[in-house]
Amino acid sequence: MTADPARRSERSRRAILDAALELLAETGYSDLTIEAIASRAGVGKQTIYRWWRGKGAIILDALIDATSSAEALVLPDTGDLEADLRTVMRATVAEFADPKLSATTRALTIETLNDEKLAEQVRDQLLRPQLDAVKKRLQAGPIRADVDLDQAVELLFGPLYHRWLLRTGPLTDEYADGVVQLAIAAITP
Amino acid sequence: MTADPARRSERSRRAILDAALELLAETGYSDLTIEAIASRAGVGKQTIYRWWRGKGAIILDALIDATSSAEALVLPDTGDLEADLRTVMRATVAEFADPKLSATTRALTIETLNDEKLAEQVRDQLLRPQLDAVKKRLQAGPIRADVDLDQAVELLFGPLYHRWLLRTGPLTDEYADGVVQLAIAAITP
Structure with missing residues (x-):
């Protein structure tokens, strides 16, 4: 299979979480927008809203990822x-x-x-x-x-x-x- | 003196704090507005802004008043x-x-x-x-x-x-x- 949807999904998910943490570091939380995350991650806004309810939920997932891999x-x-x-x-x-x-x-x-x-x-x-x-x-x-x-x-x-x-x-x-x-x-x- | 400014000020201050607590109980914090407090207290918005920076500061003063008089x-x-x-x-x-x-x-x-x-x-x-x-x-x-x-x-x-x-x-x-x-x-x- 050349286009495994699960793998593509996981790649998008990672790109979104990485983009969110990068932008968070650059702009701070209050200026963080879904638009900017989507654009940085190279996905559409609708992809983000399919998986998360808002930026709070994205950051939560990014933090869970970061803490559970760090220790x-x-x-x-x-x-x-x-x-x-x-x-x-x-x-x-x-x-x-x-x-x-x-x-x-x-x-x-x-x-x-x-x-x-x-x-x-x-x-x-x-x-x-x-x-x-x-x-x-x-x-x-x-x-x-x-x-x-x-x-x-x-x-x-x-x-x-x-x-x-x-x-x-x-x-x-x-x-x-x-x-x-x-x-x-x-x-x- | 028939119009003691300090006494009038204190009366306005009390009216504002009372109005703020009443409205807070009626509408909750997020729907609480300076306009509504001013109108209930019978003062102008500018009177409120002369003494407080926003609704957070008003509620803080009201809570301080309430707790320090209660006990x-x-x-x-x-x-x-x-x-x-x-x-x-x-x-x-x-x-x-x-x-x-x-x-x-x-x-x-x-x-x-x-x-x-x-x-x-x-x-x-x-x-x-x-x-x-x-x-x-x-x-x-x-x-x-x-x-x-x-x-x-x-x-x-x-x-x-x-x-x-x-x-x-x-x-x-x-x-x-x-x-x-x-x-x-x-x-x-």
Whole structure:
């Protein structure tokens, strides 16, 4: 077969996601348009709208692609829970500190506040896998038997997210380490 | 003096804030307009723009007025830190659970993500007094001497905020109690 439709589709999909991330880096989220993405990717606008509801959904897919290929979403288990959590929390701080990634996440957050369906997609496809990876590392312990793992995960990410979104103070490695230290005191035997 | 300008100003200011909250309740944030607020308050649009930059700033002032008159922003100190924190965290859950208040906070959050100046005002005038009130109660203890109070406060509010904004799970009294229990384990001697 010289013109496999599935392969052609996958090539268009990749071209669209790549174009979206390139343009995002060049123009920022608010100036990003479907027209520009279509033109850069060499496809028609209708091709994009066949697969995505809007630019929020495209960027979400691009971010999912980027994060799931960059790391297998399995946390290291060195046997030292506090050290392993420090590693993942510092990585989160680094993501928030990256101006481009931070602007994109902020823009996506705005869209999710207006769009419940997109909010569910972000939660289930982007956020949940990251939270679950940390949950799995927590499960390996050592932690107290009565600790609710979902609460423990949000005890780690909640303060970072709060500080990032509400700019209540500097979001640094020291802050991440401090949150981990408190969480460790809360959940270990 | 029969026409004290300061008193007339204060009367207009009150009328505008009241009109804004009334209309917010009737139409929701996204349909709220400066025109409608001016008309309901019986003032000209230019009067509003003399004092506020936009509807986000008006709603912020109205919320500050409402919260600072409703409670003196001093937490109860019953001598039982865990019980006192449970009271304030459950009150926060109740605020998030109120559909109107939740929609307003969500809308204001969106505006702050687009408007750094408004973000600073929300943080310093609305958020900071609430966080400081909890900080003061924590200071009364009993807590460990090495605990960073700013971190401790965000260990409490961060998980609630995370769950509210990202809808990662049910935001209930039980969740609030669980967060408090973990935080108490983290910060008490």
